[in-house]
Amino acid sequence: MLRIAVPNKGSLSEPAVTMLKEAGYRQRRDPRELVLQDPDNGVEFFFLRPRDIAVYVGSGTVDAGITGRDLLLDSGADAVEHLPLGFGGSTFRYAARADRVTSVAQIDGLRVATSYSVLVSDHLAAHGVAADVVRLDGAVESAVQLGIADVVADVVSTGTTLRGAGLEVFGDPILISEAVLIRPKEAPPSSGLDTLTRRLQGVIVAHEYVLMDYDVPVDKVERAIAITPGLESPTVSPLHKRDWAAVRAMVRRDETNRVMDDLYGVGARAILVTSIHACRI
Numbered sequence: 001m002l003r004i005a006v007p008n009k010g011s012l013s014e015p016a017v018t019m020l021k022e023a024g025y026r027q028r029r030d031p032r033e034l035v036l037q038d039p040d041n042g043v044e045f046f047f048l049r050p051r052d053i054a055v056y057v058g059s060g061t062v063d064a065g066i067t068g069r070d071l072l073l074d075s076g077a078d079a080v081e082h083l084p085l086g087f088g089g090s091t092f093r094y095a096a097r098a099d100r101v102t103s104v105a106q107i108d109g110l111r112v113a114t115s116y117s118v119l120v121s122d123h124l125a126a127h128g129v130a131a132d133v134v135r136l137d138g139a140v141e142s143a144v145q146l147g148i149a150d151v152v153a154d155v156v157s158t159g160t161t162l163r164g165a166g167l168e169v170f171g172d173p174i175l176i177s178e179a180v181l182i183r184p185k186e187a188p189p190s191s192g193l194d195t196l197t198r199r200l201q202g203v204i205v206a207h208e209y210v211l212m213d214y215d216v217p218v219d220k221v222e223r224a225i226a227i228t229p230g231l232e233s234p235t236v237s238p239l240h241k242r243d244w245a246a247v248r249a250m251v252r253r254d255e256t257n258r259v260m261d262d263l264y265g266v267g268a269r270a271i272l273v274t275s276i277h278a279c280r281i
């Protein structure tokens with residue numbers, strides 16, 4: 001059985017469980033359940049703290065796990081990113097009082113509070129900056145006001161927490177993060193992991209793409225297909241009216257309206273958009 005670690009709490013927990021359900025797996029009903037078997041799909045789920053998941057995967061006691069890219073890098077575990085999952089997006093950034101620090105170079109000699117001390121130490125070292133990294137468990141933004149740090153390095157999503165603490169981000173993001181499927185660094189090829197990967201890719205594609213159908217005069221097919229090239233190649237079928245064709249192609253969901261406008265412009269009509277429930281690409 002493939003052993004998969006899933007976040008039991010925090011920002012990544014609910015979307016991870018939703019994604020696994022959409023991929024056809026059983027998920028726990030009671031949030032206190034720590035292990036769940038899904039024998040029909042040959043997998044076993046372990047609900048663990050997101051910060052610990054890379055440690056379990058790196059040690060090889062589980063075969064795969066869902067965690068944040070930032071948490072993976074901070075763990076220093078022998079685990080690698082296998083598939084980005086497209087949710088749980090965040091940036092990881094430095095922030096300070098605007099009148100105090102405005103560049104990474106200025107951090108030299110200062111104190112930086114963070115829950116991600118490995119990530120931050122590595123980043124500072126890469127920039128040749130020597131600073132005192134103060135490791136905190138959370139609520140890092142208060143560290144400046146309370147006087148134990150000059151700078152914070154933390155997850156920034158909307159920026160509301162930073163603003164509330166009177167801090168402003170500076171420098172380029174240390175990291176752009178999202179939820180990722182991870183596997184042990186030295187994992188042998190596994191058909192179980194391949195199946196999980198294909199299923200999750202199917203969910204990602206079903207979210208990111210729609211199916212678009214339209215009719216178009218035969219002499220405009222080439223121009224229309226240039227607008228909707230699809231993933232492989234669009235399906236073109238004859239219509240009863242001989243000088244018209246029907247086209248079906250996958251289109252990025254966030255481009256749907258722009259594509260419909262462009263198709264209409266070249267003469268396509270009866271443009272229909274359908275959600276994709278599931279797919280294997």
Ligand SMILES: Nc1ncnc2c1ncn2[C@@H]1O[C@H](COP(=O)(O)OP(=O)(O)OP(=O)(O)O)[C@@H](O)[C@H]1O
Binds near residue numbers: 067177178
């Ligand atoms: N708004 C957010 N706040 C915190 N983490 C976020 C946010 N959005 C995405 N994430 C990601 O979630 C992961 C952190 O999850 P974790 O469960 O440790 O913290 P949390 O969601 O802040 O929960 P907790 O309340 O336990 O601190 C990281 O990968 C982080 O990038």
Ligand SMILES: O=P(O)(O)OC[C@H]1O[C@H](OP(=O)(O)OP(=O)(O)O)[C@H](O)[C@@H]1O
Binds near residue numbers: 138162
């Ligand atoms: O940019 P924002 O949208 O404000 O979100 C980012 C904040 O959310 C998280 O904190 P959380 O609420 O998890 O508390 P914690 O610091 O104790 O983990 C994170 O650590 C930031 O503080």
Ligand SMILES: [Mg+2]
Binds near residue numbers: 138
């Ligand atoms: Mg948090």
